[in-house]
Amino acid sequence: MAFAQLALQSIEFSHPGMTMPLFTELTVQFPFGWTGIVGPNGAGKTTLLKVVTGELEAHGGTVNRQGQALYVAQRTNDPPEQFEDFIWAPDATVLKARLRVVEDWPERWDTLSHGERKRAQIAVALWREPAVLALDEPTNHIDADARRLLRRALQEFGGIGLLVSHDRALLDELCSQCVLLDPPSAVLRPGGVTAALAQLDNEETSARSANDALRRTETRLQAEAQRRRVVADQKAAGMRGSKQIKIPVHDHDGRAKRNLAKVSGKDAYAGKMVAQMNQQVGKVAKQRAGIEVKKRYETGIWVDGASFMPRDFLLRLPAGSLPLGGDGRQLHFPDLVLGGTSRIALTGTNGLGKSTLI
Template identity: 45%
Template sequence: MQLNLSNIEYTYPSTAEPALCAVTATFPRGWTGIVGDNGVGKTTLALVACGLLRPDAGTVSPPLFSAYCAQDAKEPPDNVVDFALAHDGLAVRLRRELAIEDDWPWRHVTLSGGQQKRLQVACALWAAPDVLAMDEPTNHVDASTRRAISDALSHFDGIGLLISHDRELLDTLCTQCLLISKGTVIMRPGGYSQASSQAFLERSSAVHARDEARKEKARIEREARRRREEASRAAGKRSLRGIDKHDADARRRVRVAVVTGKDGQAGRLSSRMAGRLEDAEARLAATRVEKRYEANVWLDAEPSRRKLLFRMGPCSIPLGDASLVVPALHIGNTDHIGLVGDNGSGKTTLVRRIVEGLAETTRFLYIPQEPDRIQERAALGALRNLPASQCGRILSVVAQLNSDPNRMLEGDAVSPGEMRKLMLALGIVERPQLVIMDEPTNHLDIESIEALERVLAVYPGALLLISHDAAMVEAVTNVVWRTRPVEGGYELVTG
């Protein structure tokens, strides 16, 4: 069994540009990752594949029983009551694997986001569709929920379409990945790591081919210039102008050259060089390389001269009816710390305590998980009030973080992911000694996450990163603080 999409085209009624154009792909049994920047048509493709959108052109075959799980799980699944009343083996196993309590289906509105997502996944798997499309199933959930969802999805034996920026999930589940970029789709074997490695090798080859094409074009241009100069000198030699009419020998040599045609060879060779130059220019134009911004954004940043930026003795931080037990903590001037743990375990509360305890002389940048409207308006206002030179620097950083700088200057609002990028870019020019980011990968596509990783990994100062993204934590931090449940609440482990 496989699902075939052939020359699919789709344009939303309210837009001029097509969301999908001439997309052809084959999806066999197992999970296929659908990867690409925000807005390139990933969700549209999944909706077409599941029969929820009818394409303007192209075919989806054969007709199969399909289910689509939206990124937002706030609406209860259509079959939630049937699942709640079911006691077959699959329903029992899904409740156990996803830790779903018996009363969850009856109080869906009171569940947390992670609990709603678990219930959504369970209902979709219990329906046993031929085709199951999961749209960002691990977005905004903690590590334990991610693991539970991954384990449950791994047992699905139909055709799975996985839209995700969770690289660990893509590597665990997928046997192939469909990479969507600027209107083109490429199917690559393996999980995301294998697919992106192949894309990197191909880009490197394209860069090498482009550089070689440029060198060849420059060499031919030099040779063509030399031939034109030779042809010009030869033309001058064939002319009798400037030769004394009494200089019989010189006039005879010119006539011999014209008769033998030797001086005309330079002109013919010059003409042929023009053709070779056109070929070289065509080869260079055909060598396409995706633009990447990889300059150093931390040009003026340096670690604090103080070796220790923060110190706190052992304490217990209240968390409603529970508490977080914290050992003695310190943050060095070059430490890159990852703070990980389940939602509700006090990570953000701890970070706020750290921010309050920083010395007034410490230059720090704190970007919260969900900036409020006041912070968003302040960031946009700061950008628009900057001098042209500083504004250009900010927008350059935004471009390196895989966003269109022009969108930052349009209107009064940007997406949550782009707002974090703007806040980081604005903070960079202040040369912070400590950067604190709370769940920075929320709302970001994979290219943006990897761009953010490149920026944070080379930051010379101290970094405190709260994240459920295991790959990012591994890539940019060298110390991990972890919250874990204990009797009466949670404790922080730093070793």
């Protein structure tokens, strides 16, 4: 394997039409072994893999990369490049066995299940021995068996690996560090994703409680400032009232003048207090703005105004069987009833006929 090195220096990138850059000033070094790339949907994980492997060009900064880089997409629509070569290569025997790739697969790619295609795709990628291997969601939609085979094969990889995955266990098992993406920021944390996210959670929790405390203080200060403004206004009105009281010509003991001075003095004092309170409010607001409280990402799907189907059932299918492929295999199913509020899990290993049934 060629000497590998991978470093990003001040990378800038945005897709056409984006109002905010996806990455700015992104500087990361990737060591040998696997680095997890973690972030919510749309955070730029796939984009990062493509920038790193040269499929996309950064708009600023530099990608220092030596040796061959391979990007392995999540989708498995097309057979991998060099699939035939791999099948007949003498040095592919171990990988073929390890990932259980069968020799007739290139001819019948169209009939392979996703899990089988994924195993083939990754086997070929590993066989090509790239210096940098970037895998996009390799374990999505594959069963436990295939996942185990993949994990073992990936553990053997000796180059620099980037792994985008929502499979926490896989990230924990393979990765020695994680890049957490949250545009436009990206942070590198040591350890598997569980450790990295726990650290992030802690920081977020303390930021959130500091923010809450400051918000309560801000509200209190605002109320106090308002109260003092009212007092100051009352004082000012009172003073205007006193001013109108004519100071008697014979203010022998200067009492009226003293009273006036007292009132205007109080007014100035109240005004100063209001200004002070406002200053405090401003300070707290500024402190609060300095605390970054990340928004929580919701998962799941909401449809506005949606309601459940009022009917008793949407579908009734009496027990029967379905042919699976051309080799005479059959899928036998029991009576099926689908109600308006049904939530149905359809489970089974890859290639068992789940998609066919649907």
